[in-house]
Amino acid sequence: MAEKQRYGLLIDYEYCTGCFTCQVACQQEYGWPAGMGGMRVNEIVQNLPKGKAYLTYFPFPTELCILCRPRTKKGLQPACVQHCMAECMRFGPVEELAKEMAQKPRMVLWAPK
Amino acid sequence: MTQSNTTIVPTTTWSAGAGCHGGCGILAHIRDNKLVKVEGNPDHPWNRGRLCARVLAMTQYTHHPDRLRHPLKRVGARGEGKWERISWEEAFDLIEERMKAIRDAYGPESMLFNSGTGRDIYPWICMLAYAYGSPNVMFGLTGSACYGPRLAAVNTVQGDFAVFDAAQWFPDRYDDPRWRRPECMVIWGYNIHATCPDNLFGHWIIDMMKKGTKIITVDPRLSWFASRSKHHLALRPGTDAALAMGFLNVIIREKLYDRNFAQTWTNATHLIRTDTGKLLTEAELVSGGDSANYVVWDEATGRPLVWDCAAVDYRGEAPEAPMFSGSCEVELPQGEKVACQTVWDTFCAEVEQYPPDRVEEITGVSAELVAEAARYYAKAKPAAIHWGVAVDMTPALTPLVQAISCLWALTGNLDVPGGNVIARLAFDVAPYALPGSKGAIRLKSEELDKPRIGVDRYMPLNKFYWRCSTDLSLDQIFTEDPYPIKGMWIQTAGILQGLGMDPKKWRSALEKLDFVVAVDLFHTPTTQYADVVLPATTFLEKDSFRSWWVPLQTINKAMRVDECLPDMEINFELSRRFDPDFRFETLHELYDDILKPAGMTFAELQQKGWAYPPEGSSSCPYRRHEKGLLRPDKRPGFRTPSGRFELYATLREQWGLEPVPHHEEPPFTPVSRPDLAKDYPLILSTGRRSPAFFHSEHRNIPWLRAIDPDPVVEIHPETAAEHGIGNGEWMWVENWMGRARFKAKLTPVVPKWMIMAAHGWWHPEKDAAEPSLYGMWKSNVNQLLPMGHQGKDGMGAPIKHSMCKIYKAGPEEV
Numbered sequence: 001m002a003e004k005q006r007y008g009l010l011i012d013y014e015y016c017t018g019c020f021t022c023q024v025a026c027q028q029e030y031g032w033p034a035g036m037g038g039m040r041v042n043e044i045v046q047n048l049p050k051g052k053a054y055l056t057y058f059p060f061p062t063e064l065c066i067l068c069r070p071r072t073k074k075g076l077q078p079a080c081v082q083h084c085m086a087e088c089m090r091f092g093p094v095e096e097l098a099k100e101m102a103q104k105p106r107m108v109l110w111a112p113k
Numbered sequence: 114m115t116q117s118n119t120t121i122v123p124t125t126t127w128s129a130g131a132g133c134h135g136g137c138g139i140l141a142h143i144r145d146n147k148l149v150k151v152e153g154n155p156d157h158p159w160n161r162g163r164l165c166a167r168v169l170a171m172t173q174y175t176h177h178p179d180r181l182r183h184p185l186k187r188v189g190a191r192g193e194g195k196w197e198r199i200s201w202e203e204a205f206d207l208i209e210e211r212m213k214a215i216r217d218a219y220g221p222e223s224m225l226f227n228s229g230t231g232r233d234i235y236p237w238i239c240m241l242a243y244a245y246g247s248p249n250v251m252f253g254l255t256g257s258a259c260y261g262p263r264l265a266a267v268n269t270v271q272g273d274f275a276v277f278d279a280a281q282w283f284p285d286r287y288d289d290p291r292w293r294r295p296e297c298m299v300i301w302g303y304n305i306h307a308t309c310p311d312n313l314f315g316h317w318i319i320d321m322m323k324k325g326t327k328i329i330t331v332d333p334r335l336s337w338f339a340s341r342s343k344h345h346l347a348l349r350p351g352t353d354a355a356l357a358m359g360f361l362n363v364i365i366r367e368k369l370y371d372r373n374f375a376q377t378w379t380n381a382t383h384l385i386r387t388d389t390g391k392l393l394t395e396a397e398l399v400s401g402g403d404s405a406n407y408v409v410w411d412e413a414t415g416r417p418l419v420w421d422c423a424a425v426d427y428r429g430e431a432p433e434a435p436m437f438s439g440s441c442e443v444e445l446p447q448g449e450k451v452a453c454q455t456v457w458d459t460f461c462a463e464v465e466q467y468p469p470d471r472v473e474e475i476t477g478v479s480a481e482l483v484a485e486a487a488r489y490y491a492k493a494k495p496a497a498i499h500w501g502v503a504v505d506m507t508p509a510l511t512p513l514v515q516a517i518s519c520l521w522a523l524t525g526n527l528d529v530p531g532g533n534v535i536a537r538l539a540f541d542v543a544p545y546a547l548p549g550s551k552g553a554i555r556l557k558s559e560e561l562d563k564p565r566i567g568v569d570r571y572m573p574l575n576k577f578y579w580r581c582s583t584d585l586s587l588d589q590i591f592t593e594d595p596y597p598i599k600g601m602w603i604q605t606a607g608i609l610q611g612l613g614m615d616p617k618k619w620r621s622a623l624e625k626l627d628f629v630v631a632v633d634l635f636h637t638p639t640t641q642y643a644d645v646v647l648p649a650t651t652f653l654e655k656d657s658f659r660s661w662w663v664p665l666q667t668i669n670k671a672m673r674v675d676e677c678l679p680d681m682e683i684n685f686e687l688s689r690r691f692d693p694d695f696r697f698e699t700l701h702e703l704y705d706d707i708l709k710p711a712g713m714t715f716a717e718l719q720q721k722g723w724a725y726p727p728e729g730s731s732s733c734p735y736r737r738h739e740k741g742l743l744r745p746d747k748r749p750g751f752r753t754p755s756g757r758f759e760l761y762a763t764l765r766e767q768w769g770l771e772p773v774p775h776h777e778e779p780p781f782t783p784v785s786r787p788d789l790a791k792d793y794p795l796i797l798s799t800g801r802r803s804p805a806f807f808h809s810e811h812r813n814i815p816w817l818r819a820i821d822p823d824p825v826v827e828i829h830p831e832t833a834a835e836h837g838i839g840n841g842e843w844m845w846v847e848n849w850m851g852r853a854r855f856k857a858k859l860t861p862v863v864p865k866w867m868i869m870a871a872h873g874w875w876h877p878e879k880d881a882a883e884p885s886l887y888g889m890w891k892s893n894v895n896q897l898l899p900m901g902h903q904g905k906d907g908m909g910a911p912i913k914h915s916m917c918k919i920y921k922a923g924p925e926e927v
Binding site (some may be wrong): 007014015017018019020021023024025027028029033034035041047051054055056057082083084086087112 | 150151153162163164166169170306307315318319322323335336337339340563805806815816817818820860861
């Protein structure tokens with residue numbers, strides 16, 4: 001018996017600008033109250049040598065992310081993926097996303113429980 | 114999930130709700146007259162299905178329990194927070210009676226009409242003010258220091274505005290074969306992706322970065338763009354013009370400029386008398402000559418020839434070898450001989466004042482980096498510059514804008530694919546007068562415009578900027594000179610919590626007025642000082658349209674909330690009451706009239722959703738100066754007095770202001786005020802954007818407030834440690850004007866010598882009545898910033914750079 005296809009999100013955090021669209025798109029989709037939701041955006045400021053620093057935003061899928069199954073079975077993209085202003089998130093089978101990940105550095109591949 | 118009994122209404126964002134300058138295509142899901150969801154419209158060329166947090170939170174906005182839902186009349190004292198519900202009929206009658214009484218007693222100019230930034234209501238607030246008879250439409254920010262001054266300044270030198278090119282002119286966008294990707298983009302004082310100011314979609318730049326565009330960032334902060342830049346120029350706030358002049362210095366010294374463009378399309382060859390330092394005119398050269406025409410020296414024949422500005426051509430023969438650089442002696446009719454040099458040499462003489470090492474001294478950016486970045490920009494083809502409000506928020510904004518405009522012009526990037534492209538109102542549909550255009554809605558007579566506050570002092574107000582001077586208007590409320598101001602109509606604007614610097618002075622001004630109306634969606638600190646408050650709507654609750662650059666598109670009514678009325682319907686009803694000659698019966702009739710240049714009615718445009726101007730239209734690029742698409746007379750050239758891009762601004766010469774770009778040290782910096790720097794050693798900058806809020810809006814939207822819950826000051830960890838301030842602790846920021854309280858956010862994104870204080874803060878959850886006024890008096894950073902320091906031309910003001918000291922807040926103050 002073939003194993004069930006596992007889906008995930010490929011997050012290109014190099015281009016995440018910290019717009020918080022994914023966080024609010026998820027809250028709207030499922031009616032989560034403020035403070036809850038399937039996505040949390042984090043700001044990471046990394047100090048670098050010579051007094052420099054680097055600013056990164058990272059959209060983190062939480063325990064509440066269900067990969068928008070009600071949307072994807074209708075052929076829609078997950079709410080966060082569709083609205084992402086930087087178009088830095090992709091939804092798909094993890095094997096396909098892993099192939100994409102081989103093409104570009106600074107990405108994270110994630111799958112829910 | 115959306116259910117089957119849901120209607121999906123496609124529409125466009127603009128102003129209240131999203132708050133921003135708009136343009137995104139959305140799909141509003143409506144069930145039983147209630148908004149259940151908002152999605153980005155995947156078919157819309159502007160945002161292609163993407164959407165920001167603010168629009169995605171619209172369900173919490175439209176149906177918010179605190180929305181104003183009925184007109185209100187104040188029953189207590191101003192600032193006491195006591196209101197009585199009245200009907201629209203009562204509200205209209207009361208307003209009509211009170212405003213007509215002011216008009217009868219003091220004249221229509223005694224009413225000020227105040228709007229916020231980039232609002233869709235500008236046409237309709239003008240409609241109301243002009244129907245009433247007042248020319249005093251006021252933006253409300255000191256020096257009008259947001260966007261309008263940039264537009265006016267660019268118009269001064271090139272006759273049209275220009276923006277970066279993300280193929281926004283074409284429905285198939287980046288796939289259009291006419292477009293080219295910029296090799297390099299300079300992002301100047303701009304965190305555009307947070308709130309998309311200036312009618313541009315910030316993430317277009319990210320689209321282009323993915324395609325290979327390299328970034329140079331000019332910003333004291335380490336912004337997201339700065340982190341991903343080839344070069345980050347972290348300058349001292351207020352020194353931007355020195356940096357731009359440094360770029361020009363490197364580009365000219367290393368001959369990286371487009372000589373052909375400079376010779377053909379700028380006024381580089383026009384002669385300047387060395388004795389007067391002014392342009393030599395035809396009137397001086399020949400008796401009966403026109404003082405609006407200029408003179409060029411032909412090196413081949415050793416003769417002066419006349420540049421006819423009206424014809425945008427030489428009078429008679431063209432010079433074989435027009436002198437570009439050099440000097441000559443011109444004989445005047447009485448035999449007097451005057452030495453002259455070219456505009457190019459005058460321009461270069463100023464630019465020579467800014468070698469990179471001097472620029473380093475002024476800006477703090479290393480000379481090496483200045484030179485390297487300038488070379489990189491100049492060699493990249495095409496390259497675009499885009500700038501943010503930091504450019505307006507300094508008093509010498511016009512010379513700064515001139516310098517930056519000269520950069521894109523002299524590198525041959527003006528109106529070319531992937532460069533700085535001239536942006537015009539779509540199909541030249543002009544619902545109101547942005548600088549550079551005459552609006553469709555006007556005062557009945559020029560006579561009525563004469564009392565507009567500031568026109569006698571600030572010449573751009575007569576040429577480009579059809580508003581009154583905010584700073585002079587505020588003063589006039591107190592001085593009543595030359596005439597009294599008796600009332601104010603404030604529409605979706607926050608003069609106390611957002612726009613107004615020195616808000617205590619604005620509060621005194623409001624207290625002095627006989628009659629104040631506020632139109633808004635929620636109570637704010639400002640509405641507490643009104644006599645009547647009218648409930649307006651979000652963009653989802655109105656029919657409207659937008660022609661701000663392209664495309665031309667409609668905003669479509671999807672729902673209604675209680676008794677709330679769209680701004681334009683409120684103003685339409687009152688315009689009919691104030692003006693017996695008001696000639697429209699319905700709003701749609703008025704829309705049809707304004708849309709005439711597009712050759713379609715409002716209903717037809719609504720059917721299409723959006724429309725792009727075709728090739729050959731003046732609102733479709735490229736190289737329109739070559740094609741004769743910019744000037745009303747259809748001649749090639751620019752819409753400036755000389756028909757050329759003006760390295761030396763003829764209008765500035767006429768106005769008695771410096772005609773060439775240069776740097777001026779702003780009024781409150783450690784350099785200009787070392788005396789103040791002793792007590793206030795840190796540079797105070799304000800206004801960094803939050804992706805969750807548009808200025809003072811959205812603090813009451815739970816999903817958005819959770820993103821940015823407190824007024825924060827960004828402070829470098831070392832600076833904070835010196836002051837014993839820990840991350841997340843409350844602290845005071847104070848200077849000679851006042852103080853405000855913030856939560857410290859320790860972060861190395863700001864330099865050690867500067868703090869960045871969030872603006873627009875009030876707390877809708879706190880008590881409305883004074884002395885709290887929604888907690889605004891504790892959190893509003895504008896209490897540390899002045900009115901009355903606008904630029905010499907009335908434009909620009911010191912908002913991004915002041916000085917302060919900081920200290921930890923005591924436990925009783927938290």
